[in-house]
Amino acid sequence: MKTQTRLQKPTIKDIANACGVSTATVSYVLNGKSVLRADTRERVYQAMRDMNYHPNALARGLHTKTMRALGIMLGTVDPSEFVVNPYTSRILQGVVQEARRQKFHVTLFTDDWLGADASGPSIRDGRTDGILVVAPILGTDIMDTLPEMQPNIVAISAPARPFVDIVDVDDFAGGRLATEHLINLGHRRIAYLTGNSDLSSYQPRLAGYLAALDVAGIEPDNRLIVESHFDGSLAGAQTKALLELPERPTAIFAGNDAIAFQTVSAIRDAGLSVPEDVSVVGYDDMPAASVVTPKLTTINQPLVEIGVTATTMLIERIAASESSGGLRRKAENVLLAPKLVVRDSTGPLARR
Amino acid sequence: MKTQTRLQKPTIKDIANACGVSTATVSYVLNGKSVLRADTRERVYQAMRDMNYHPNALARGLHTKTMRALGIMLGTVDPSEFVVNPYTSRILQGVVQEARRQKFHVTLFTDDWLGADASGPSIRDGRTDGILVVAPILGTDIMDTLPEMQPNIVAISAPARPFVDIVDVDDFAGGRLATEHLINLGHRRIAYLTGNSDLSSYQPRLAGYLAALDVAGIEPDNRLIVESHFDGSLAGAQTKALLELPERPTAIFAGNDAIAFQTVSAIRDAGLSVPEDVSVVGYDDMPAASVVTPKLTTINQPLVEIGVTATTMLIERIAASESSGGLRRKAENVLLAPKLVVRDSTGPLARR
DNA sequence: CATGATCACTTAAACGATTAAGTGATAAAC
DNA sequence: GTTTATCACTTAATCGTTTAAGTGATCATG
Numbered sequence: 001m002k003t004q005t006r007l008q009k010p011t012i013k014d015i016a017n018a019c020g021v022s023t024a025t026v027s028y029v030l031n032g033k034s035v036l037r038a039d040t041r042e043r044v045y046q047a048m049r050d051m052n053y054h055p056n057a058l059a060r061g062l063h064t065k066t067m068r069a070l071g072i073m074l075g076t077v078d079p080s081e082f083v084v085n086p087y088t089s090r091i092l093q094g095v096v097q098e099a100r101r102q103k104f105h106v107t108l109f110t111d112d113w114l115g116a117d118a119s120g121p122s123i124r125d126g127r128t129d130g131i132l133v134v135a136p137i138l139g140t141d142i143m144d145t146l147p148e149m150q151p152n153i154v155a156i157s158a159p160a161r162p163f164v165d166i167v168d169v170d171d172f173a174g175g176r177l178a179t180e181h182l183i184n185l186g187h188r189r190i191a192y193l194t195g196n197s198d199l200s201s202y203q204p205r206l207a208g209y210l211a212a213l214d215v216a217g218i219e220p221d222n223r224l225i226v227e228s229h230f231d232g233s234l235a236g237a238q239t240k241a242l243l244e245l246p247e248r249p250t251a252i253f254a255g256n257d258a259i260a261f262q263t264v265s266a267i268r269d270a271g272l273s274v275p276e277d278v279s280v281v282g283y284d285d286m287p288a289a290s291v292v293t294p295k296l297t298t299i300n301q302p303l304v305e306i307g308v309t310a311t312t313m314l315i316e317r318i319a320a321s322e323s324s325g326g327l328r329r330k331a332e333n334v335l336l337a338p339k340l341v342v343r344d345s346t347g348p349l350a351r352r
Numbered sequence: 353m354k355t356q357t358r359l360q361k362p363t364i365k366d367i368a369n370a371c372g373v374s375t376a377t378v379s380y381v382l383n384g385k386s387v388l389r390a391d392t393r394e395r396v397y398q399a400m401r402d403m404n405y406h407p408n409a410l411a412r413g414l415h416t417k418t419m420r421a422l423g424i425m426l427g428t429v430d431p432s433e434f435v436v437n438p439y440t441s442r443i444l445q446g447v448v449q450e451a452r453r454q455k456f457h458v459t460l461f462t463d464d465w466l467g468a469d470a471s472g473p474s475i476r477d478g479r480t481d482g483i484l485v486v487a488p489i490l491g492t493d494i495m496d497t498l499p500e501m502q503p504n505i506v507a508i509s510a511p512a513r514p515f516v517d518i519v520d521v522d523d524f525a526g527g528r529l530a531t532e533h534l535i536n537l538g539h540r541r542i543a544y545l546t547g548n549s550d551l552s553s554y555q556p557r558l559a560g561y562l563a564a565l566d567v568a569g570i571e572p573d574n575r576l577i578v579e580s581h582f583d584g585s586l587a588g589a590q591t592k593a594l595l596e597l598p599e600r601p602t603a604i605f606a607g608n609d610a611i612a613f614q615t616v617s618a619i620r621d622a623g624l625s626v627p628e629d630v631s632v633v634g635y636d637d638m639p640a641a642s643v644v645t646p647k648l649t650t651i652n653q654p655l656v657e658i659g660v661t662a663t664t665m666l667i668e669r670i671a672a673s674e675s676s677g678g679l680r681r682k683a684e685n686v687l688l689a690p691k692l693v694v695r696d697s698t699g700p701l702a703r704r
Numbered sequence: 705c706a707t708g709a710t711c712a713c714t715t716a717a718a719c720g721a722t723t724a725a726g727t728g729a730t731a732a733a734c
Numbered sequence: 735g736t737t738t739a740t741c742a743c744t745t746a747a748t749c750g751t752t753t754a755a756g757t758g759a760t761c762a763t764g
Contacts, residue, residue, distance in 0.1 A: 009476070011750055022714050027752060034753095037712065052501070057477035058419075059750030062410045062719045067479070069459070083435075083445045093435045100462035105474065107421070107459045110452035122457065124361070125409035126720090127419070127479065149404070261643060288640040291613060363720055374744050379722055386723095389742065411720030414749045478750090 010051040018047045069105040071128035086286045094307020102315050124150045130318045154314040159200055165332045167310040169301045171201045174338040175208025178253050178281045178299050181340055183216045186349030187251035191224040191242050195255035232258035239266035250349055257282040257289050275347035285341055294344035302336045362403040370399045421457040423480035438638045446659020454667050476502045482670045506666040511552055517684045519662040521653045523553045526690040527560025530605050530633045530651050533692055535568045538701030539603040543576040543594050547607035584610035591618035602701055609634040609641050612648055627699035637693055646696035654688045
């Protein structure tokens with residue numbers, strides 16, 4: 001039984017036997033933590049190459065308690081959608097980019113996260129050193145339960161919590177930026193087709209919109225503030241309704257580009273043109289925004305940068321917890337600024 | 353030193369001690385593989401809840417040699433781009449979707465894959481049960497070296513290899529489909545702005561284009577076959593050149609939608625219109641294709657389905673290798689059919 | 705020439721699970 | 735009343751590493 005042909009992967013023991021040294025020695029050449037004679041080292045390397053040996057990450061991780069891997073918790077209801085969602089996929093791009101630079105792998109958790117009980121198994125099972133929580137839907141309690149399961153957490157686009165680092169784009173600034181732009185063009189009746197109210201971006205963007213109006217001395221009109229949906233499905237009908245108001249808006253601030261596209265279509269369907277009759281500003285600066293006609297004025301969010309920043313912070317946190325033996329660091333809170341991208345869908349208020 | 357306060361995560365031993373049973377018993381309640389008295393089981397569950405215990409996946413995986421995790425090898429040069437690449441990101445969506453259904457996690461490997469030596473460490477270090485190789489660039493040798501490092505492999509959009517399952521879209525059919533459509537509209541001078549020749553889709557699509565011409569009795573014209581780049585950067589100038597030919601093409605088959613967008617722009621810049629003067633068909637059916645003017649006729653690839661299929665096959669393969677003790681299965685080869693999506697950028701040949 | 709350093713390793717105890725084999729008690733069978 | 739089966743566990747080996755502590759040889763020191 002002992003002399004069966006070696007079909008199994010070789011272990012450190014096989015290498016040690018082949019070289020006539022102990023497993024400890026092999027481990028030391030692997031990790032370079034001890035002084036070894038050059039010829040021993042070379043002999044071991046040679047055996048590794050000959051036998052096509054690669055260390056087992058589980059055995060190593062079991063002992064060292066580090067895997068050089070980050071976990072990503074997909075905050076959306078359907079995690080597979082997360083990957084193509086233009087918003088989250090660019091964040092993910094930043095994450096992978098920075099993780100790669102620092103030689104970390106990235107694991108997408110596929111568990112169901114709804115309900116505190118269900119959450120947790122895989123985020124603390126040792127396969128990752130820390131986790132990134134991306135845009136959890138509002139109303140879930142994961143942000144309360146997670147930090148005590150896994151201290152190495154950085155959240156993106158999430159409500160603030162003690163002991164959890166947060167990275168987010170400044171939604172207030174974004175809402176204000178878009179609205180100010182329209183005000184500067186002379187518009188005063190500015191409608192706002194908001195995004196979903198169950199996302200954390202809802203409140204601050206609305207506040208930014210209202211703040212801009214306030215500074216300009218414009219009284220907000222509740223009929224001009226309509227809760228739309230980020231998938232754009234509601235925007236057509238809602239725009240139609242807005243245009244049929246006694247005093248119709250001369251500008252529409254759309255909660256994202258998908259809404260903006262539908263808004264533009266609806267405006268045209270109503271026999272009006274963009275931006276001559278109605279200006280439209282979007283949000284997100286998706287690739288399609290620069291390719292449609294008219295090219296969309298929109299708010300660009302530094303999404304890749306968010307991913308990079310969050311990843312940098314998480315890896316820092318992991319390093320800190322390794323050296324400090326798990327002392328809780330106080331939370332950091334980073335807000336990145338969105339940028340206004342002026343294209344062709346906005347123009348000065350037409351004199352009548 | 354032994355009586356320090358328990359700040360560490362509890363282990364199976366802690367649970368066993370707390371309940372006055374052996375660790376084996378705790379393990380059995382965890383895995384339900386042995387008959388236990390109901391009250392013992394309940395006592396153990398209670399302790400787990402009280403102490404907030406979760407099993408360590410590394411320790412478990414070390415013994416069982418399975419992690420319920422899939423690895424993804426990003427075949428592109430820059431893996432972070434992979435995530436937003438409209439092609440690969442939809443495949444990834446299918447992968448995550450199916451992995452989630454079967455309760456597998458998905459790990460994005462961030463290693464450098466260029467060069468046979470560099471490749472390999474993490475794909476066989478035990479952290480995943482199998483790997484998916486997505487669209488490796490042609491000319492790399494990973495497809496030769498990988499299978500012997502990790503038998504559980506399924507490749508997407510990769511050149512065929514013994515013992516490696518391949519899932520791909522039928523590029524020949526796609527090239528023929530697009531060309532036939534133009535031929536059916538009466539076109540005979542049909543240019544082809546190909547994609548990058550270093551990708552495996554190049555040859556079969558070109559063959560499909562030529563086959564369609566051949567069936568229609570059209571002599572291929574080398575001046576009409578131009579190697580472009582998938583990022584669209586070359587297409588503008590190349591289209592301009594095509595339009596300046598003595599007998600200019602009446603239709604252009606673009607290697608992908610990005611190329612098609614630039615082609616349409618260039619046609620307009622030349623004072624011509626789409627589809628009246630020149631028909632354009634794209635490839636990929638990106639989201640933007642249905643949003644531009646004119647809406648783009650294009651070839652839709654079942655990308656999500658590719659991801660799902662590949663993942664299903666990989667998980668089957670993993671299950672098979674677990675039960676058969678690593679016997680090599682013969683390779684399967686699945687080709688999925690692309691679909692023609694007719695929109696507004698193609699029209700019948702104008703009578704002159 | 706005993707003492708201490710230094711070198712180049714080896715020994716052996718972890719890490720946190722799983723699981724085949726063993727055990728003692730009770731119940732059923734003959 | 736001995737044997738056998740069943741139940742409900744426990745014992746102990748194992749998975750493949752890491753690493754603190756130990757060891758024997760060689761060399762320099764006072």
